[in-house]
Amino acid sequence: MFSKKTIEQIKLETRPNSASLNSFYNNPKYRGWIYQALLAIFLIGFFYTIVSNTLANMEAQGIKSGFSFLSTSAGFDVLMTLITFETTDSYLRIFAIGILNTILVSLVGILFSTILGFIFGIAYFSPNYLIKKIATTYVEVFRNIPVILQVIFWYTIFNTLPIARESINVGDSVFLNVTGLYLPKLVGEAGSGFVYIAIFLSMISMFFVKHWARKRQEKSGQQFPVLWVCLAILVGLPTLTLLISGIPFHFDYPELKGFNFSGGITVIPEFMSLAVALSIYTGAFIAEAVRAGIQSVPQGQTEAARSLGLKESKIMSLIVVPQSMRVITPMLNSEYQSLVKNTTVATAIGYPELFTVFAGSALNQVGQAVEIMFMTLVIYFALNMTISFVMNRFNKRTELTTR
Amino acid sequence: MKIKNISLGLALVASAYAMPSFAANTLENVKKSDVLSCGVSTGLAGFSQKDEKGQWSGLDVDVCRSVAAAVLGDASKVQFKPLTAKERFLALQSGEVDILSRNTTWTHTRDTSLGLNFAGVVYYDGAGFMVNKNLGVKSALELDGANACIQAGTSTELAISDFFRENKMNYKAITFDTSDQTRAGFESGRCDFLVSDQSQLYALRIGLQKPENSIVLPEVISKEPLGPVVRQNDDEWFNIVKWSLNASIEGEYQGVTSKNVDQLKAKGNPGQKRLLGSEGDLGQKLGLSDDWAYQIIKQVGNYAESFERNVGQESPLKIKRGLNAQWNKGGILYSPAMR
Numbered sequence A: 001m002f003s004k005k006t007i008e009q010i011k012l013e014t015r016p017n018s019a020s021l022n023s024f025y026n027n028p029k030y031r032g033w034i035y036q037a038l039l040a041i042f043l044i045g046f047f048y049t050i051v052s053n054t055l056a057n058m059e060a061q062g063i064k065s066g067f068s069f070l071s072t073s074a075g076f077d078v079l080m081t082l083i084t085f086e087t088t089d090s091y092l093r094i095f096a097i098g099i100l101n102t103i104l105v106s107l108v109g110i111l112f113s114t115i116l117g118f119i120f121g122i123a124y125f126s127p128n129y130l131i132k133k134i135a136t137t138y139v140e141v142f143r144n145i146p147v148i149l150q151v152i153f154w155y156t157i158f159n160t161l162p163i164a165r166e167s168i169n170v171g172d173s174v175f176l177n178v179t180g181l182y183l184p185k186l187v188g189e190a191g192s193g194f195v196y197i198a199i200f201l202s203m204i205s206m207f208f209v210k211h212w213a214r215k216r217q218e219k220s221g222q223q224f225p226v227l228w229v230c231l232a233i234l235v236g237l238p239t240l241t242l243l244i245s246g247i248p249f250h251f252d253y254p255e256l257k258g259f260n261f262s263g264g265i266t267v268i269p270e271f272m273s274l275a276v277a278l279s280i281y282t283g284a285f286i287a288e289a290v291r292a293g294i295q296s297v298p299q300g301q302t303e304a305a306r307s308l309g310l311k312e313s314k315i316m317s318l319i320v321v322p323q324s325m326r327v328i329t330p331m332l333n334s335e336y337q338s339l340v341k342n343t344t345v346a347t348a349i350g351y352p353e354l355f356t357v358f359a360g361s362a363l364n365q366v367g368q369a370v371e372i373m374f375m376t377l378v379i380y381f382a383l384n385m386t387i388s389f390v391m392n393r394f395n396k397r398t399e400l401t402t403r
Numbered sequence B: 001m002k003i004k005n006i007s008l009g010l011a012l013v014a015s016a017y018a019m020p021s022f023a024a025n026t027l028e029n030v031k032k033s034d035v036l037s038c039g040v041s042t043g044l045a046g047f048s049q050k051d052e053k054g055q056w057s058g059l060d061v062d063v064c065r066s067v068a069a070a071v072l073g074d075a076s077k078v079q080f081k082p083l084t085a086k087e088r089f090l091a092l093q094s095g096e097v098d099i100l101s102r103n104t105t106w107t108h109t110r111d112t113s114l115g116l117n118f119a120g121v122v123y124y125d126g127a128g129f130m131v132n133k134n135l136g137v138k139s140a141l142e143l144d145g146a147n148a149c150i151q152a153g154t155s156t157e158l159a160i161s162d163f164f165r166e167n168k169m170n171y172k173a174i175t176f177d178t179s180d181q182t183r184a185g186f187e188s189g190r191c192d193f194l195v196s197d198q199s200q201l202y203a204l205r206i207g208l209q210k211p212e213n214s215i216v217l218p219e220v221i222s223k224e225p226l227g228p229v230v231r232q233n234d235d236e237w238f239n240i241v242k243w244s245l246n247a248s249i250e251g252e253y254q255g256v257t258s259k260n261v262d263q264l265k266a267k268g269n270p271g272q273k274r275l276l277g278s279e280g281d282l283g284q285k286l287g288l289s290d291d292w293a294y295q296i297i298k299q300v301g302n303y304a305e306s307f308e309r310n311v312g313q314e315s316p317l318k319i320k321r322g323l324n325a326q327w328n329k330g331g332i333l334y335s336p337a338m339r
Helices: A007-014 A020-026 A028-060 A091-123 A129-143 A147-159 A192-220 A226-244 A269-295 A299-307 A312-348 A354-366 A369-398 B002-016 B026-033 B059-072 B088-093 B108-113 B156-166 B179-188 B198-206 B235-253 B261-267 B270-276 B292-299 B303-310
Strands: A168-170 A174-177 A180-183 A185-188 A249-252 A255-257 A260-262 A265-267 B036-040 B078-082 B116-118 B123-125 B127-132 B146-151 B171-176 B193-197 B214-216 B224-226 B229-231
Touching: A020 A028, A091 A129, A091 A269, A091 A312, A091 A354, A091 A369, A129 A269, A147 A269, A147 A312, A147 B179, A180 A269, A185 A192, A192 A226, A265 A269, A269 A312, A299 A312, A312 A354, A312 A369, A354 A369, A354 B156, B026 B059, B026 B235, B036 B059, B036 B088, B059 B078, B059 B235, B059 B292, B059 B303, B088 B116, B088 B229, B108 B116, B123 B198, B127 B156, B127 B198, B146 B156, B146 B179, B156 B171, B156 B193, B171 B179, B179 B193, B179 B198, B193 B198, B198 B214, B229 B235, B235 B270, B235 B292, B235 B303, B261 B270, B261 B292, B270 B292
Parallel strands: B036 B078, B146 B171, B146 B193
Antiparallel strands: A168 A174, A174 A180, A180 A265, A185 A249, A255 A260, B116 B229, B123 B224, B127 B193, B127 B214
């Protein structure tokens, strides 16, 4: 018996073995490696040349380089700091302050833009003509105006408030004037720890109640008023602890001393303008994402839910919104990232976030643009990667489960 | 065979990224393009501002015009690039402008770590305060706890911090990008006082809606010598800018004005003739034509003419000469010897 050989096989066997290097090159697997290695060498060479070229040019021009400036004293003041700061503190601390201020305004922006986005995105489907029109107008107006104009617009509004001595006074505890919003601050005394513990415990118990209620419903089909019970726990337990421990809190009220208010919490108008503008601007985009998500849920789902006898509000929260999340989440991801990047427009109004205070003031005093810009880039990159990571995890959970 | 190809490829890659030699010859570039690129402010009365016809004027602008007159023989061959305080040094370092003449304070750090050289002082200034009259403040020492409007990235940002620390007082710095924004912030009451170089305070004050409501406090808290800046390692260009400025100062000292310059060039005393190029070869030593200083004074005027026209008695600012008078008239303006 002889086996039939294909022409290809015969060719392969009769090929001379001597050119081993050649056959090595002709093997698609090895050849792939060669090109990968070439590309890697090319990229390393490329970046090495850029970096060494920049450094050499900077040295030729007599420009200082290196990161030693980070430990030197900054010598200028920053308007708003979440950690303590003296003008004698280092540039590294300025860097940290910038990052924290960026994160703060981003978080506030993300929270309120999400709330606004979901309210207006869902309002679009309202049977009420007026509400539907308000939602459409909101989206069309704020989506189409450049964000920097909106920031400056809100800043101008805050700038028309009365001066400190003629503040808008709400019950001698809340003051609003051109230099900011002044709120009373809750100060804990001895024993206040118990109240914090109570709040923490009530939050944990909420989780258990929810879990237990679901299990019970799965077994018996009986519903449990989770929302009301949770609210009762959340309000009741801390209140009870508060009363038992003898209310170990007092308010620190803002007071007009000299030029300005001192004490309490100060919210500067730069922060308010930026947070308001970013929330409203990004909220408009999120509203569109929510609308798209809801429209992606087939009409049949709603009809099926109705035929099961669910209430309209339940249909939204139990059937439509959960299914629309798989469309909304990826869009939310990019909107949040845009928001973080858009915080840099703060430079127009002087809110001391990273770009303004570090890549602005600090850069100008130090003059080391390459190092400072690099550090700033890395931070924005890291912030957005973090958002991406969190949102992707969330996305995994909302994805349509295919069986 | 293939190994050879790879190394050949690498060699190509390496040569493609070979470092270009750094062009340092600003004079040649300016002559070639027949226009001087000059970095100025985004608008500051008296120093560099644009009128309704788009013409730039001011003390800083005149420095650039002088250099253009000396190098290109025509004071109008200047292209002005408005820069914010934050952008200015980068624009000069990167070669976007040939000279930075933008009310920039000469400090040790800037001179030594930015790869730049200060070519002289065109205006001796000092940081001061402007407050609203209603506050009833008579001295800067009464400003404890107040909010300050400051332009970001200026040496004033550092000066005010030193002053408050020294006097054990607190303040809050509200920083703005441009001087217009700083003024708007002061006007809205966002801050209680505005801190800036004294010359700028007068310029900003006349731009207020009600200038009479604001006063400039007597304290001068820092030394702010303002001058033109050039890139380091180009001594030829550094000399040209330095001596163009000196020529206009020396012009005033020698009594040469744009009116009598033609007459003095022919019949002046030896010092005047040497300055104006009818004697000696001062221009050639700079790599310019010998009538370089003649062109400066003829087309731009001497320092006194420029000062009075832009910030002095002929301008709305009405700033007195003060420190900026000649050394023999109570000031500290002194040009090294023109010989």
